[in-house]
Amino acid sequence: MSRREPQALDPAIVEQAIQWLVRVRFNQADEQTQRSFEHWLQQRPEHGLAWQRVETLGDDFEGVPAQLARQTLAGSRQGMRRRESLKLLGVLATVGTAAWLGRDYTPVPAMLAQQRSSTGERRRFQLDDGSLVQLNSDSAVDSEFDAQRRLIILRRGEIIVSVGADQRSHPARPLWVQSRDGLMQAHSSRFLVRERDDGTLVAAQEGSVTLFPGARQTPASRSVQAGDQLLFTSTGVRTLSDTGLDPWSWGDGVISARNMRLGDFIAELSRYRPGVLRCAEEVADRRVSGTFQLADNDQVLALIAQSLHLHVDYRTRYWVTVTAAS
Template sequence: MSRPEPEALDPAIVEQAIQWLVRLRFNQADEQTQRTFEHWLQQRPEHALAWQRVETLGDEFEGVPAQLARQTLKGAQQGMRRRESLKLLGVLATVGTAAWLGRDYTPLPSMLAQQRSSTGEQRRFELDDGSLIQLNSDSAVDSDFDPQRRLIILRRGEIIVNVGADEHSPKARPLWVQSRDGIMRAHSSRFLVRERDDGTLVAAQEGSVTVFPGSSQTPASRNVLAGNQLLFTPSGTRTFRDNGLDPWGWGDGVISANHMRLGDFIAELSRYRPGVLRCAEEVADRRVSGTFQLADNDRVLALIAQSLRLHIDYRTRYWVTVTAAT
C-alpha cells in the first residue's frame, strides 16, 4: 500500500529547524537557548512539524562523531543539492563509530521507507498479503514481496506483525523479517521485533519465530516459542534481561510496568515524546508498577510523581528531568 505524501514545508522553515538541531544536539545549550527555541517552536504549527521531521534525522547520528554530524547537517542547511546531501549522509555509514561499521544500514533507508511513524505515534497498515503491521513510535519499515517469499525490512524502531493468510498467492510463501542484526522466519501468526541498543529483540505470541543472527545462511539458528523472547546480534544470541516492561503493551496504546526500575521506565517513556526526558540518578532505582496511557505522557509523569514523591522539572516542554521531591 502506498502512503500519503508528507505535507510540503517552506524550505526556509526546514532550514531553521536544521539550525536548531545543530545548536541543541551538538553544542552546549544553555537555558536562554532553550527558551528561545521553545518560543520559535510555538510561533507557528509549521515550526513544530518541521522540527518533528528534522529531529528524527538527528536521531540517525547517535554514535557518530559530533563534528561529522555538525558538518553534514550544516551542509544540508546551506542549500546543498539533494543528490549531494544524500551522498554526504551516506558517508556516515563508513566513517562513524564501530556501531555503524559492517552494516548495510545508512540513515537514508529509514528516512525514505515506505511506512514510517513519527515520535509518539503508533500506526497500523495492511500489506498486500493481508498481514497487519503495527509501527511503534519513531519506526520505519519496507516490504519486498516476490513469487517465492514475503520480506518485511525493519529499518528502524519496532513492529508487531499479524501474519496474513496470503490467500491471493498461488502457493504459500514464507514470511521473513530482516533487521540490522539478522533475519527471522515466522511460523507464528503474531510476533514482535524491536531494535535496541544492545541488539534485536524478537518475541512470539503464537506459534514460533526462527532467528538467524547475521543472515539466513547462518548455521546457528534459534527458535523463539510462543510466550518467549530472544535478544540477538549479528554474532549470536545474548542474555535478555527482563526489566519488568510488558513488550506488547504499546500495541494497545499503553506502557505497562511490573516493579520496573524508574530509570528504565523513564528511558522507555522518552521514546514516545519529542525532546529530552531524563531521570536523575538519585531516584533512578525507585520502582514503578502500573499501566499508563501513552497518549498523555505528561499525565503519566504526573501520576508517577505523585506515587513515588518525585519532582518533574519542565525546563521547557522538550527538556524535562525527573528528580526527587523536596
C-alpha cells in the first residue's frame, strides 16, 4: 500500500503559521495576541491544518532562543517531511549555534530519528532482534545494533520495550537504552523509559533495569526492580512519590488515574493533543480517579468536567482551559 502524502499547503499560509508559532510559543503572548491568533485559526480550514503541522515541529525547538527558532523554522515551509528536516542542519550551522549543536541531545536528532510519533499518536514497531517497541505521543528513537550489543537511543518522549529473544545471536546480545541522562541495561523482558524535564523515568515489569547515570558509562548506581520505578539524571538517582498515575496505561491506549491531582492529570492529558491545554489554579488540587480512553481526549475532558463540576473553555481547538463551573 502506498503511503499517503500530506495535503499540500500554500507556502504563504505555512509562513503565516510559522510567524504565529514564534509569537505564541517563543515570545510571551499578551491577550490581544492570543485573540488575533484565535481569529486567524478560525478564518480558514487550511490555517488549522498548517498550525497542526507547524505546532508539532515547534516542539523540536523548545528552549531555543526566539530569533534562532524564527530563522530555523523559516527553513521548513515545504511539507515538514524528513528530507526537509535535513535543511535545518545547514541553517543551524550558519547562525552561530555550535555550542547548542554540540550537546548530545538536541531537537535535530529527534527530528531525524528512525522512528517518530506525532502529538497524540502512539505507534509500535519491531526491531531486527524481535524486540517490540511502543512509542508514546511525540516520541522519537534510533537503534544501533552490532555484534556486541543492542542499543536503543531515546531521542525524545517515552517508550515501552518488550525485549526480543535475539535468536540470530548466540548468546543473546545485551540490550541497552541511552537517554540524555545516561545508559540503562535491561535484565527485564518488559520495561518503560520516559524522558521528563527533571530526568529519565525508568520502570520494570519483570526482572530489573540497571542504571548508569552520566554521558559516559560509569559504575552502576541503582537497579530498578520489577514493579518499581526510579528517576535518574546525569548526577544521580531518586525515588518518586506516587502521583496516582499508572505509568503503563498508555500502552493500552488509556490514561489510568487513582486519586490523582487534577493539575497533574491535565498536564498528562495535554501530551496527547496539539496546542495548549491548561488547568486553572483554583481547581488544580481537585482529585481524579478512573480509566479514560486516549483516542478521544475531548470526551475525557467532558467526563472530568461532569464529575468534578468543571467548565471546559474552548477558545479554539488548540487553546483549552479547565476552570470551575459557574
